[in-house]
Amino acid sequence: MAAANLLDFQSIFSLEGKVAVITGSSKGLGLAAASGMLQAGASKVYITSRTPGACEEACAVLNQLPTKRPVASAISVPADTSTVEGIQRLVDSVSKTTDHVDILLVNAGGTQSAPIEKTEEKEFSEVLDLNLKSVFYCVQKYVNQST
Amino acid sequence: MSKSTLTNLRKKKKHIKLSMPFRFLPLLTARASVQDASRIIVTASVGGIGLANIGEQGTFAYAAAKAGAIHLVKQLAVDLGPRHILSNCIAPGFFATEGSMPFIEKYGGEEALAKTYPNGRLGKSEDFAATAVFLASRGGAHINGHCLVVDGGGIVGRISE
Numbered sequence: 001m002a003a004a005n006l007l008d009f010q011s012i013f014s015l016e017g018k019v020a021v022i023t024g025s026s027k028g029l030g031l032a033a034a035s036g037m038l039q040a041g042a043s044k045v046y047i048t049s050r051t052p053g054a055c056e057e058a059c060a061v062l063n064q065l066p067t068k069r070p071v072a073s074a075i076s077v078p079a080d081t082s083t084v085e086g087i088q089r090l091v092d093s094v095s096k097t098t099d100h101v102d103i104l105l106v107n108a109g110g111t112q113s114a115p116i117e118k119t120e121e122k123e124f125s126e127v128l129d130l131n132l133k134s135v136f137y138c139v140q141k142y143v144n145q146s147t
Numbered sequence: 148m149s150k151s152t153l154t155n156l157r158k159k160k161k162h163i164k165l166s167m168p169f170r171f172l173p174l175l176t177a178r179a180s181v182q183d184a185s186r187i188i189v190t191a192s193v194g195g196i197g198l199a200n201i202g203e204q205g206t207f208a209y210a211a212a213k214a215g216a217i218h219l220v221k222q223l224a225v226d227l228g229p230r231h232i233l234s235n236c237i238a239p240g241f242f243a244t245e246g247s248m249p250f251i252e253k254y255g256g257e258e259a260l261a262k263t264y265p266n267g268r269l270g271k272s273e274d275f276a277a278t279a280v281f282l283a284s285r286g287g288a289h290i291n292g293h294c295l296v297v298d299g300g301g302i303v304g305r306i307s308e
Contacts, residue, residue, distance in 0.1 A: 012286040020283070028244035029190060029275045036276025037283065091174070100177035103283045107190040110246055111209035113200060124208040131212035135189050135219060139234075142175040142187075143227065 016041035019098050021090075023081045023138065024108030026054035033105055034058070038068040042103075045074050046094050049108070052078040081108050082130040084137050091141045106138045179231035186283045187227070191217045191236040191294060193302050204253055213238075217294050224292030233291045235282050240298025242270035263306050266299035 006012075020037050024030040026049035034045045045062070047055050055076035062074035077093040080086035094101065109131045112123050179185040192199070195213025200206040216236065223234035241247055243257055251269070254260045261268045278297050281287050296302050 013280060013284040015280060015283055018283065024190075028246060029239065029242060029272070032272035032276040033279040036273070036280045040280045040284070095174065098174070101174040101185065102178065103186045103188065104175060105188045105190070105279060105283075107188075109190060109192075109209075109213075111206045113204035113206050113249070115203050115205050116207065119205065119207055127206075127208035128212050128215075131209060132215045132219070135216050139187055139223060139227075143173050143230065143232065 014041050015103075016043075018042045018102040019044045019046075019100060020103035020105065021046040021048070021077075021094055021101050021142075022105040022107055023048050023090075023134075025049065025105075026051060026058040030105070030107040031058055031062075033107065034062055034074060035065065037103070038062055038065055038072055038074065041069060041072075043069065043072050044098060045072075046077050047074050048077045048079050048081065048090055050078065050080045050082075052076070081134050081138060082126070083134075087134065087137050087141050090138075101142060104138065104142055106135045108134065175232055176230050181231060184231045184233050184288060186287070187220070187223060187232060187234040188279055188282050189216050189220050189234070189236045191220075191238045193238050193240045193296060193298050196238055196294070196296070197302055200250060200253075204250065220294070221292045228291060233288070235287070235290055235292070236294040237275070237278050237282070238294050238296045238298070238302075239270055239275055240264070240296070240301045242272075242275065264299040264301045265304065265306060268299060270297060270299070 015037055020042050022030050022034050022045060025034045025047045034047060037045050047058050049055055055078045059074040059076045075097060077090055079090035079093065081090060111127050175185045192213040194206065194210045195217050199210035220234045220236045227234060241251060241260060243251060251257055251260055257269060274297055278295055282290065
């Protein structure tokens with residue numbers, strides 16, 4: 001009957017005290033995830049997108065959430081994560097206010113659309129960079145000793 | 148050396164001393180352990196598993212990139228597992244976000260498109276938020292290298308009228 005003894009199961013989905021970085025989080029699915037994580041108990045959620053104003057606005061809304069922990073905060077760290085330089089800037093900004101990250105949600109993405117004949121090389125590369133290459137370099141910068 | 152250069156150097160040294168310990172810490176591995184692993188979650192798309200958009204509004208690079216991200220996460224799961232980091236993907240179907248609206252319109256608008264999904268609706272903010280929280284929580288602590296599809300069953304089959 002030992003299998004019935006689930007230790008502390010009531011907190012199984014809690015993010016109490018966790019620190020999260022979410023890219024592409026000033027709107028859409030990233031913003032929804034930020035709100036969810038704060039309401040699940042996260043202590044710090046870093047909000048980042050290309051537009052500083054949008055990050056600030058999102059943080060203002062998140063920091064008003066009545067169901068987040070009183071000490072918890074959404075922190076604006078604008079950066080263009082479609083470039084390796086932008087990702088490095090993000091890591092640098094985040095490092096100013098935390099010595100660790102528990103959750104990295106690489107969410108920034110997007111696309112243009114065109115038929116095969118009109119899909120240009122430049123646009124194809126941009127979409128690959130934003131949706132694939134940036135995922136790898138985000139991860140690298142958060143695990144690499146020499147960042 | 149001029150006095151101002153010296154002051155600048157001292158300032159610089161102080162700055163380096165303050166910021167270095169943070170800068171050089173691998174943020175995701177700093178507190179990770181077998182019992183409490185850090186998490187990498189990547190937003191992929193059902194367009195990286197099945198068909199994305201073709202024709203006039205084709206998204207060829209997007210589909211390939213998302214498929215690539217799903218496989219990249221499997222590589223990360225095994226490489227970073229021993230460093231106590233779990234890596235997973237979320238593959239959302241259609242959610243009524245700003246970025247998706249042009250495509251939702253292409254498929255006849257929110258209401259018509261919703262009817263083609265087995266559960267009769269598009270994704271809501273809380274569907275995505277809950278999935279992200281789950282994968283980040285203790286509840287998701289034994290899930291690694293997975294891609295969790297959040298699309299009401301649309302990837303399995305769509306309902307045609």
